[in-house]
Amino acid sequence: MTDLSNFEITRKWPAQHPERLQLYSLPTPNGVKVSILLEELGWPYxxxxVNFQSNDQLSPAFLSLNPNNKIPAILDPQGPGGQPLALFESGAILWYLAEKSSQFLPTDPAQRYETLQWLMFQMGGVGPMFGQLGFFHKFAGKDYEDKRPRDRYVAESRRLLGVLEQRVQGRAWIMGDLYTVADIAIWPWVRNLFGFYEAGDLVGQADFPEVARVLAAFVARPAVQRGLNIPARP
Known part of the structure; x- marks a missing residue:
């Protein structure tokens, strides 16, 4: 039987099935990227x-796996060479799982790098900018009298949506007919911007019909519907 007892995180979150990949997460736009990919793969995990209300992400056990105290993180008992691998950062996890499975990545080397390019576009642009807009529009930032910070992120979010609108024109997915980890990274954030953050009107959602089309196709996938609610909130 696989032994994960050397990993401190398993003392706070015991592994009932240590032979399976362990996911430590919360159903946020970053967290669900990994649960959606795992559901698409059909792997047992x-x-x-990781409950933010009780500051689980700041616990010594979680920090032992991810010193940056962010979700998601994984512990794969069957990592490279058959040895356990601990990994954090959602983009890195997506790429690792896609390469391990040989799924949701193009086989052509040039297209693989193009997919990585769009994954980095989400990590460096879509996630941070949409997240800041959510803060200034829905959370504590909405009470600031100075609306210039909010308007800055509105403008940048519209710009990023425009980039996506142009990219998916005439395409089923970011990489064309092939559904990849770039889609799994990007579309949960778009869904959150229009839905949970309630910023659709603010960014002019109606101006991006191609984005809406691909988002609808993404959300309709059964694995996406399951992954959006994993791990279940208390």
Whole structure:
């Protein structure tokens, strides 16, 4: 039987199935990227809720796996060479799982790098900018009298949506007919911007019909519908 007892995180979140990949997460736009990919792969895995309300992400156990105290993180008992691998950062996890499975990545080397390019576009642009807009529009930032910070992120979010609108024109997915980890990274954030952040009107959602088309196709996937709710909130 696989032994994960050397990993401190398993003392706070015991592995009931240590032979399975262990996911430590929360159903946020970053967190669900990994649960969606795992659902698409159909692999057995064990999901552990990292509860921000009780500051689980700041616990010594979680920090032992991810010193940056962010979700998601994984512990794969069957990593490279058959040895356990601990990994954090959602983009790195997506790429690792896609390469390990040989799925959701193009086989052509040039197209693989193009997919990585769009994954980095989400990590460096879409996620941070949409997240800041969410803060200034829905959360504490909405009470600031000075609306210039909010308007800055509105403008940048519209610009990024425009980039996506142009990219998916005439395409089923970011990379054309092939559904990849770039889609799994990007579309949860678009869904959150229009839905949970309630910023659709603010960014002019109606101006991006191609984005809406691909988002609808993404959300309709059964694996996406499952992954959006993993781990289950208390």
């Amino acid at each position: 064990e999901a552990h809720l």
